[in-house]
Amino acid sequence: MNKNTTVEKIKAPELITAGWLNTSEPVTLASLRGKVVLMHAFQMLCPGCVQQGIPQTQQVFNEFDPERVAVIGLHTVFEHHAVMGRDALEVFAYEYRLRFPIGIDKPNEKQVIPHTMMTYHMQGTPTTILIDKTGHLRLHKFGHVSDFLLGVSIGTLLAEEVSDEELAASADDQPEETQSGCDDEGCRI
Amino acid sequence: MNKNTTVEKIKAPELITAGWLNTSEPVTLASLRGKVVLMHAFQMLCPGCVQQGIPQTQQVFNEFDPERVAVIGLHTVFEHHAVMGRDALEVFAYEYRLRFPIGIDKPNEKQVIPHTMMTYHMQGTPTTILIDKTGHLRLHKFGHVSDFLLGVSIGTLLAEEVSDEELAASADDQPEETQSGCDDEGCRI
Amino acid sequence: MNKNTTVEKIKAPELITAGWLNTSEPVTLASLRGKVVLMHAFQMLCPGCVQQGIPQTQQVFNEFDPERVAVIGLHTVFEHHAVMGRDALEVFAYEYRLRFPIGIDKPNEKQVIPHTMMTYHMQGTPTTILIDKTGHLRLHKFGHVSDFLLGVSIGTLLAEEVSDEELAASADDQPEETQSGCDDEGCRI
């Protein structure tokens, strides 16, 4: 069933963010090797996100050991930027009692789509992304994902056995310059 | 079933607002005599409002002839005022495709509770209010109201027969000074 | 909203039954004058009945004073008669914890549709029927009825005021021979 929505074996690009909520340190995908990662890209005023995606993401966050499944929110604002700033997002996260780390996708000076959203070629919000233990993109889906499909996908990735050698290799293969913010303005050395 | 949640025969106080969306003219309760009025008091970042109250209010708005049942939203901001201003509310109404008139409860200079919310002694959001054809408060409930209870209550008020004399009398009984904004700062003459 | 599904002012025909569950006495509509009557016609192996209609009917039964709203089930078997007999129905009612009276629509010797179902021209199951305080048919709908619509309809009928004279008149207007079972085999005198 999950063939159509799976992108196999492309390295998940590192996040490019302007800040974080619910964490003292910025989260990098590189730091999550060995875990399955669920990333929920949303906008706080997007009905499909608020009514379906966010509650589903909270369910995953509540049910799994964070050492096995890491849950990340990503606030990918591409419209109405003025009323979805960090202060509004903080109130949203407080009112909806969100506890998982939420990155703020870095705004793009030249266009409305923020950096990570563009790098991932997201079609809009909500977008559900799953990354496997070695940092590869395995699910990338715009719109609603059923609890059942999400469960099957997470179960599949959890069951994959990864050797210490593979993990060590996956930790190294993210070039330093990409992690520090390679974007359409060019890559910093 | 609806005994507990019904407040009988108190005149519904006039709305005290700082602006309106989805209408060219401010809406007054006095102008709605002869109709059953559903007023949904909400905050745009209140989860119970967004996930239950707002969709239910839209359903009522979609299913009834507006000549029989008038639907009004009331944005009663009592916390996080900075991120729930008019500009944010407009985006919210646009994204959620709300078409019914939405009043902005008039902020209170001396405390966080806005004027209409205080006048109605609301306990929080969401609050569901039903007003009968002669302008009396008939349902006033904080929190979730089931579709079934709301339906029974609206059906009951719709079925009540009101004579032309009663309607005419109800139009007159709202003192002018109250309509123009009697509040805790005192009443203007 | 409820114009389309309302049949106005036709006298609800008396029930023609072969037995009852959850009551020591057969229930007649004539005995329920002064109350709003919800009658849910179902088959115990009909998915739409079991998954939607029966839970909704139980909700109405649980929420209303039985002196104001009388709830009746009617088992209108028109297919697979062999496995939906009284013994099976009793198990069904026990397992689903149904407490309201359930009439067994009288089987018809000459065809598959039972008597009451034919008299009411029902299109299938589930069928939801509302009868007002004076015994008139006011809602007659095949398939799913939303909680909201059912609530509005019950509220409307509850609010109708009926004088003692009207009630007394309604008690008399059901001819005796019809009550005792006028069917396609002919009417007993």
Next chain:
Amino acid sequence: MNKNTTVEKIKAPELITAGWLNTSEPVTLASLRGKVVLMHAFQMLCPGCVQQGIPQTQQVFNEFDPERVAVIGLHTVFEHHAVMGRDALEVFAYEYRLRFPIGIDKPNEKQVIPHTMMTYHMQGTPTTILIDKTGHLRLHKFGHVSDFLLGVSIGTLLAEEVSDEELAASADDQPEETQSGCDDEGCRI
């Protein structure tokens, strides 16, 4: 999350049945090696089965390639036997449009619990059972299982890699006499 409900590495006992629906041949677990097996044990008049378990089982049946996930129903009647016989079950399966194979758990002459239900020590209905590619019991849960948990569990079992040698070994390890029906009447040699 699925630690509590997982029984690890016990061989799933073979089914002991009195008949099958939706298949020309009886289904044996031995014939399903190499596939993940979902077995839903139910009774046709059990509310939790009809309102939750059966629709969930149909969803799994509809979404997966039957070469990867085999779905089986098992009608484990332990009460009201008279009205849940094969003829009634056939009507139930027809009305609910069930297409997956359904075994009829073999009635036990000496007590109400049928054979397979007893062998599996089921606590009641619905019971959800998952068997891995090598025929081991991996989930055994009485009552409601969330779509999410069921998905995670199926995904986990699907992802497990099994060598041809392991599969071949698993095919052989079911003693012939057990397959032919070892029960409380004694074991045939």
